[in-house]
Amino acid sequence: MRRLLALLLIAPLVAFAALTAAPALAKPAPLRVLYLDQSVGWKHAPVARPADGGLAPSEAALTAIGQESGAFTTEVTQDAREITPQRLERVDVLVFYTTGALPISPEAWAAIQQRVAAGKLGFVGVHSATDTAWPYDGPGETYTRFIDGKFAGHPWTQGTPIRVETLDPDLPLVAMWPLSFDYAEEIYQHSDFDPTKVRVLQTLDFAGTSVKRPYAVPIAWAREIGRGRLFFTNLGHTPSTWDDPRFRHQIVEAVLWTGRRADGRATPDTLRQFLWQVKALLAYEPVEGRDDQAIIGRLLKMDPTWQAATAQRIADLRAVYPAKPDSDRAPFDTAYKAVLADVLTRGGAR
Template identity: 60%
Template sequence: MRILLVLVAAALSLAGASVATAAEKPIRLLYLDQSVGWRHRPVTRPEGGGLAPSETAMIAIGKKSGAFTTEVTQDAREITPQRLETVDVLVLYTTGALPISAEAWTAVQTRLAAGKLGFVGLHSAADTGWDYAGPGLDYTTMLNGQFGGHPWTEEQKVRVKALDNHPLAAPWGRSVDLVEEIYQYKRFDPAAVRVIQSLDFSGMPLKRPYAVPVSWVRSVGAGRLFFTNLGHNETTWADPRFAEQIVRAVRWTAWRARGDATPNPREQARDQVRALLTYAGEADVEARVARVKDEAWLLDVAGRIAALREVYPGKPEADRTRFEAAYAAVLVEVRAR
């Protein structure tokens, strides 16, 4: 952990683009990194006591940028309606069924919808959820995605591309190669969010025939939500570009920065076609994607491409019959366009 903290300090010395102005009051941030089940290294506290690496990093990022102050907890029961009145942005790096009361979750949604609370989810915040039958949205519906497996584990090379020019994706540039663990998602609705980063299979040895989002934003009433799959590895936390993305996300969800949250299902649909053609080894992929003008057909075929995830064999020895039939049918249709 000591090595990680040194790297974080070095990263922060380089990440200075999103520094708060002197006139801005620091955003009050509450960082919850409780694990109910699998525990990632960045949220693991030392046996002898002290903070987890990501907790130390969040505090340092806030201080360096001047954008926010940070309180940390690994107990979701501390999230109460009363506590939320002193919080501007809630950040989760969590797993499992958190012990959040229905009253507290209702308060989160109420404040978020009123624009009084921003929400940021990091990595395994998408591997989090609990039973909730109260008013508003359950956690997974609000986040718009649930962990659905990850063939790209922590030692896999991945390429992440910007899907548009959103300022929250800008720290990484148009494309970046990383070693990261990337999730696939269940219960993902492309019409609900604006995807700002996704996997670029043209630069990856391990491909899938469907698009895989990495980061997205959305509006929840008058509130703002940002999620990124990044953050599994310590090297990501030590990267100044990740620190910059966190600062921008916190400021954006607190309404301190501009950035469009309008859903972009058409661009996501093009990304589905792009993934399919890349998986098939087709040439001139970008030109062929650009030629698609029938938006009704594009959205329809994108849904069928996305559905390939549900039948893609989970193991090399698994039966591929259903997948191959569905894949061949949609590929023939796309090739004909």
């Protein structure tokens, strides 16, 4: 009986000791990033390797960002042929800073899309990742459809003063940037951009950008593909951007989010897309005394079908905007005046 009582008294103590001695939950291993910065055509300074060997500036920066944050490890390659279905099994996030028609196999591209859709692979595109495309007719989407945009010129060349508007300040992907800030970068505009597939997180604000266009120009967006995630940023052309703590922080958050280590929405917001198309249209030729905020307020109450059609009409102005100073302006002027008149009339300005 004494032995039984002793065991009954000791058992809870042993159990308590075992619980208190249990190791803390293991910290997740760093995500495994594979960085492809191959240039088939124009080579940007951040991806140019020194003649005497060594890493390109962005390769060194990405490696350091991963080490300093502890969020990820980095492997680099400038040969898309090294991306194989087998290697992808050892990768958590794929980062592209690329140009031109990459020599990536149809099997590899199909495998990338399958793994992204299954939530096993994240994708991050930096700057000229949208200046990349190659023929593909296999399962899934072409690369342009996947990333949701194709380079269509950069009126804002390196060092051009721009103003950026951050649209989701509470989202970790962009929370490191102010709501509105002035910057100097090379910014791409895009064709084949489908606003119904992505959530735009940052955009050019033409109220504070000297080189204006009458259509919206997204700077960063996020997309959900099945259970997987994609993030793209227009920034990264200018070498100094890679030294900016905010940009470096954004890269960390992009890897964590696409690698499914962080939460955050990527629901397309078509109403906001409409809003920014209208803001760009009105900012293109500002008129003193015109109450643009009141116009926009009225337009936001319009029928969603009209809003969607108008947003597309404004976006289509990019294709007819004069490419050069001596280009024929007639097609653009006709389309621009028509959509502006409709917006002003429905917005109560005339």
